[in-house]
Amino acid sequence: MNFSLTQCSAIITGASSGLGAEFARQLAPTAKSLLLVARREEALNEVKAELLAKHKNLQVHLCVADVATDEGRARIIECVDVFDLKPNMLINNAGIGDYGSFASADPAKLRGQIDLNVTALVLLTHAVLPRLVAPAGILNVSSLAGNVPMPDLAVYGASKAFVTSFSEALRVELMEKNIVVSALCPGPTPTNFGKNSRRADGSDTNRSGQELLRITPDEVVHAGLDALVSNRACVFPGLGVSIAAPIFRIMPRFLMRWLLVRRYRKQQPSAT
Numbered sequence: 564m565n566f567s568l569t570q571c572s573a574i575i576t577g578a579s580s581g582l583g584a585e586f587a588r589q590l591a592p593t594a595k596s597l598l599l600v601a602r603r604e605e606a607l608n609e610v611k612a613e614l615l616a617k618h619k620n621l622q623v624h625l626c627v628a629d630v631a632t633d634e635g636r637a638r639i640i641e642c643v644d645v646f647d648l649k650p651n652m653l654i655n656n657a658g659i660g661d662y663g664s665f666a667s668a669d670p671a672k673l674r675g676q677i678d679l680n681v682t683a684l685v686l687l688t689h690a691v692l693p694r695l696v697a698p699a700g701i702l703n704v705s706s707l708a709g710n711v712p713m714p715d716l717a718v719y720g721a722s723k724a725f726v727t728s729f730s731e732a733l734r735v736e737l738m739e740k741n742i743v744v745s746a747l748c749p750g751p752t753p754t755n756f757g758k759n760s761r762r763a764d765g766s767d768t769n770r771s772g773q774e775l776l777r778i779t780p781d782e783v784v785h786a787g788l789d790a791l792v793s794n795r796a797c798v799f800p801g802l803g804v805s806i807a808a809p810i811f812r813i814m815p816r817f818l819m820r821w822l823l824v825r826r827y828r829k830q831q832p833s834a835t
């Protein structure tokens with residue numbers, strides 16, 4: 564494997580803010596071209612202007628698309644062909660969450676998480692694969708939440724467990740084709756994710772107390788890119804997360820369940 568970021572041509576989903584925009588910033592100094600994908604055109608344009616102000620020779624293309632839809636994914640493939648890109652990197656980063664109980668969740672948000680975090684990631688990867696020029700890299704942004712059942716974030720956690728498992732299997736299938744697949748599993752990271760995951764009616768769960776796991780978006784992205792280049796299957800960025808992940812993995816299931824119930828009860832508003 565000799566995948567390198569030098570002169571890479573990358574497709575980044577969810578590039579209008581947070582980790583996606585940071586992937587673009589960190590790739591910009593060495594990349595040949597970037598295809599930035601998201602729904603908000605204005606925000607994408609701001610990221611593009613920021614990149615071009617510093618990197619005059621970089622090709623930055625925008626694709627305004629909802630990755631969660633068939634039309635959106637077809638639009639991305641159309642952009643790859645129209646701009647005559649020869650991508651060697653796909654960063655499946657776009658994702659959403661929903662803080663709060665499953666019973667009180669908006670069904671549209673439940674479906675939205677599966678459509679974007681799972682279906683979009685799988686089908687976009689499948690559509691891009693024939694166009695990826697090896698040596699190539701696919702980075703799937705998963706989460707520490709994929710390593711442990713998450714009461715009050717149940718669908719999100721399960722969707723990220725899917726992403727991590729899918730990435731590990733795909734990695735083996737694509738190894739012979741000289742395509743590296745890595746999963747990036749961050750803990751809580753200060754982006755728009757938390758704000759967007761909150762419930763409009765205030766019924767979301769208090770998720771404070773995660774300071775020990777938190778690191779900055781630029782540290783998370785750096786760890787993700789490093790995982791691809793050094794051909795690592797899975798990376799848990801930051802000291803707190805890198806300690807928590809193996810503990811979750813080896814912890815006896817009965818102990819995990821006891822802790823989950825204890826934590827869940829503590830989080831519930833006390834009856835007055």
Ligand SMILES: NC(=O)c1ccc[n+]([C@@H]2O[C@H](COP(=O)([O-])OP(=O)(O)OC[C@H]3O[C@@H](n4cnc5c(N)ncnc54)[C@H](OP(=O)(O)O)[C@@H]3O)[C@@H](O)[C@H]2O)c1
Nearest residue numbers: 577579580581582601602603629630658751752754755756
């Ligand atoms: N921040 C955390 O605490 C954390 C922790 C672990 C894992 N993650 C994962 O990190 C990834 C990036 O999230 P983030 O933290 O950077 O959150 P963010 O700041 O909210 O960014 C999410 C990005 O996804 C895009 N997006 C959302 N729905 C989309 C859709 N249907 N089609 C296309 N683009 C869409 C958004 O752009 P538009 O609104 O313009 O479409 C935005 O650019 C996600 O997969 C998330 O699950 C985040």
